[in-house]
Amino acid sequence: MTTQPLRVPQEERTRAMRARLLEATVECLVEVGFSGTSTTLVSKRAGVSRGAQVHHFPTKNDLVVAAVEHISTSRGDELASTLAEAPTGEGRTRAVLEILAAHFTAPIFTAALELWVAARTDPQLSEAVQRLEQRVGRQSHQLTADALGVDGAAPGTRELVQATLDLVRGLGLANTISDDAKRRARILDAWAATLDAQLPRTTPTQGV
Amino acid sequence: MTTQPLRVPQEERTRAMRARLLEATVECLVEVGFSGTSTTLVSKRAGVSRGAQVHHFPTKNDLVVAAVEHISTSRGDELASTLAEAPTGEGRTRAVLEILAAHFTAPIFTAALELWVAARTDPQLSEAVQRLEQRVGRQSHQLTADALGVDGAAPGTRELVQATLDLVRGLGLANTISDDAKRRARILDAWAATLDAQLPRTTPTQGV
């Protein structure tokens, strides 16, 4: 704390090791699913000895819960940064929908999906997922409303924004079964038209 | 085939045994998830010896693929019968949405969700799920369009119906994480209003 480390600090080693293990966990979730994500496999994937892995995450639950937190913050950050770059003016609504759809078909969403489904039948996991997903949900709602240029708290608007998020979630789920980009694009086109017709815009067609 | 059986026909025994095993499989999927659904557990649940189970479904894959087909037809039948009873006239749209939402939060949907997610990382399962889900998808689209009293093939209408189905799918997924009926009801209210405003009704307010 008070003295300066000379070589490679333990704190740094721990941080790096945990990060590698969590990244490997996400990769395993995407590639072999939750049930296929054994601690042994994660260790191999991360290039870490099993002893080291079990040192940092004593039980599998410790590892998975940490992965939930990791994925949760990753999703929030990613959504915030991509939505921040959404264009304003003409076609703004459609662009935002495109960003949302991309997010809900990305690997990080797939990993989250695996954890959601696993959490349904795992009390400990469920607690972590529920707590963090609530936060991500609020954050997504706020970010989306802002990106659309509407008041996310207004009575009618609120529900349409939530419906939008639930729609892209549904599209994301459908995407894992069979990828159909054309179908998705058509639906998003229609949805964008609907939103533009229904949402009371505060900044209808305004450049920055 | 040509003679009348005196006791309990083998064909009947087989049919009953398979039905019991498939029902037990669905129950297990709902209660302990896909990875928890071991053939041993299914056997116990069905009150069938492990030997008998393995006789009818030699491998786990055989059992699961059969379960996919079982669930697939169950979903289609259930949706068809409930949507057929949807009221016409005032509030028809909202009533149809309610039925859809109920379907996508029912146990049978949960079981299907488990299989979808598992199929993502299991080629054999994926083949079965993809093939059957396509059929259910078409069927759902047709049934929903009919229940709403619209032409499901019309250019603009088609996308709105599909969006509706994707929306309730997303709501169903969210429901597995945390049940929030109030939130769901508000969203469906808003979406019903939107649909009524956007859909070109052929039979706006007509009793049978």
Added chain:
DNA sequence: TAACAAACAGTCAAGCCTGTCGGTTTGTTG
């Protein structure tokens, strides 16, 4: 530099799951 603690490494036992196999019962058929 000496002593300590954390990080790291690999092995072991217990438990579960799947698929196979020999044996028994029950229905079918000539």
Added chain:
DNA sequence: CAACAAACCGACAGGCTTGACTGTTTGTTA
């Protein structure tokens, strides 16, 4: 009724996973 086949039963072996446990290396601190 006899012979056969399908249905049914329980046990076993092989493979994998998890968590515990002993030892080794590396960083910290007096």
